[in-house]
Amino acid sequence: MTASDITGPVKSNGLASRLVALMGARFWWMMLGYVSFVGLWQASVMWLPIEAFQRLPHPLEVIVEWFNPDPDYGISIFTEDYYTHIFYSTYRALTSFFLACLLGIPLGIVMGWKVPVREYASTIIGILRPIPPLAWVPLAILVFPGVEPSVIFVTFLVAFFATTINSLLGVRAIHEDYFRAAECLGASQIDTLRDVIIPGAMPSIFTGLQIAMGAAWFSLVAGEMIAAQFGLGFLIWEAYNLIQYPTIIIGMATLGMVGYASSALIRVVGNRLMRWRLESIGVMK
C-alpha cells in the first residue's frame, strides 16, 4: 500500500477525476452517452438481422486498425499518409475560413452600418447565397486553374456567406441608443466603428465564425470527394471505392475531432475578446 492509497482521492488523479470534479454528475451522463453509442453500433453490426448493417465495420475493428502500427488498409495514426490527409484538409479549411473572415466580416459590418451598401450588396448576396455549394463545383473547376483553388473556392463561399450575414445581423442588432450616445459624446465615424459597432457586433460575428467553420468543413469534404488528390474527404471516398471500410470510419471520426477542435478554438478566442460578457454574467471575476 502506498501513501496515496491511504490518503484516498488525490488531487492530480488524471483527466477523468478532474472532469468529474469539474462537471459532477454530468460527467457520468456524458460517459453513458459515449458507451451506449458504441454499444448500439456494435449491436447493430452483430445482431441486427438486416444485411446492410452487417457490412459496417465493428467498433473494435476500427479502433484496432486506427492504432495499428502496420494497418491492413494503409491508414492509421502510425502512417505518414494519415497526417498528409489531415494536413491537406486543415490547410484548405483554414485558408477558406480566413479568406472568408477577411472579406466577410468587413463586408457584413459595412452592410449593417451603411444603408446604401446594404441595399446594393444584398441583391447580389440574396441571389448567390441560396445556391448550394456543391452546385458551384463544375463552374469552379472550369474557372480556376487546377483542383486546389476550386476546392478552396467552394469551401470559401459557404464560410463567406455565414460570416457576412452574421456580421451584418450583429451590427443591426446594436440598439440605436448606443450610436446616439456615442454621437452625443463627440465620437467620430471611425470612433463609432471602433468603439460601438465592432464590439457591439462581436458576439454575433463569433457566432458567424462558428457556423462558418462548420460549414467550411462540410463543403470542403464534399468538394474533396469530387475533386482532390488528398484530404479526409478524398480518403473517405477512396476507402469506399477500395472496399476499405474501417478506413471510412477512421476518416469520419478524424473529421469530427478536427472540426470540433477548430470550433473550440474559435470559442476560446471569442471568450478572450469578449471578457465583458463573461464578467457581466459572473463567469469570470
Place this chain on the structure above:
Amino acid sequence: MTAKRASKRPTPDAIPETHSGAFSIRDVGKVYDPLGASVVALQDCSLEIAANEFVAVVGPSGCGKSTLMNILAGFDAPTSGAIDLDGVPLATPDKPAKPGPDRVVVFQHGALFPWMTVLDNVTYGLTRQGRMGKKEAAEYAHDFLQRAGGLARVAEQFPGQISSGMQRRVEFVRALINDPKILLLDEPFRAMDTVTQARMHRYLLEMNELFPKTTMFVTHNLEEAILLSDTVVVMTTRPGRIKLKVNVDLPRPRTPAMMNTPQFLALKKQMLSAVHEEAQKAFERGEREMA
C-alpha cells in the same frame, strides 16, 4: 506617492464651466410623413428655458415629448420653427442640429457601453473630443466619480456587474463630465422599481446642487416632475402642443419629503386634471404608443 499624484491631478475646473445653456424654442413643429399619411407629432411648441433651469415635460404616450427631445439632441429635424441656444441658432428645418457634447442625453433604457469598463465609459467623451489625454481623463474621471456619490470604487467594473441604479448614476456622470450646456433626460427612471426611483430622485437632486445644469427631463410621472423641476410643462396628446406651463416655487434644496407638503399637493392637483384630460383623450383614440 499619494501627494505626488494629487499634485498632478487636474483640478475640477480643468474644464471651463460654461454655466450658460439658455434655450429658446419657437413655434417648433414636426410632421412625420410616411407614405403621404402625415402625422403631426408636434405643433407650435414655444418654450423659453433659462440657463440652469430644470424643466420637466409631462404628457401621455405619443404626445411628442420624446420628439421634442430628439430635435434638441439632434437625432431628428423639426419641420417648422427654430431653436436657439445661447442666442445662436441651433436647429431649423433647413439646418437641423447635429448631436454633440453640448447636449448630452441620458437614455430611457440606459446606454452605457457594456463592453467598456465604467471608467472607459466615463472618460469616453473627454478623450474622443480630444479634450484630455487618456491618463489625464482617467484621473479626472476618478475624481468626478468619487464626488458624484463615491462611485470610484466601481471604476474598473463592467456595467453588467453593477446594479441598475448604479449604472444609471454612472450614466449621469458620463454625461455631466462633459459639462454639457443642457442635459437631456429621456425618462431615465421609467424601468425602475419605486424604491430605486426614489433613491434616484434624491441622487439627481444632489447632482443638480453639485453640478447645476440646464436640464430637460421627459417623464410620465407627474410627482417626480414636480419634485425635481423649476418648471413643469404639460403637453397635449397628438398633435403635441404645450397645454400648461407651471412654475414650481418649492424651495431648494429639495427632498423627497416635500412630496407631502400642502404646497406640493396643490401643484399636483393643479396639473393632474390637465394630465388626466390628455391621457383620457389619448386612451379613447386608442392610438399606438410612440414613446
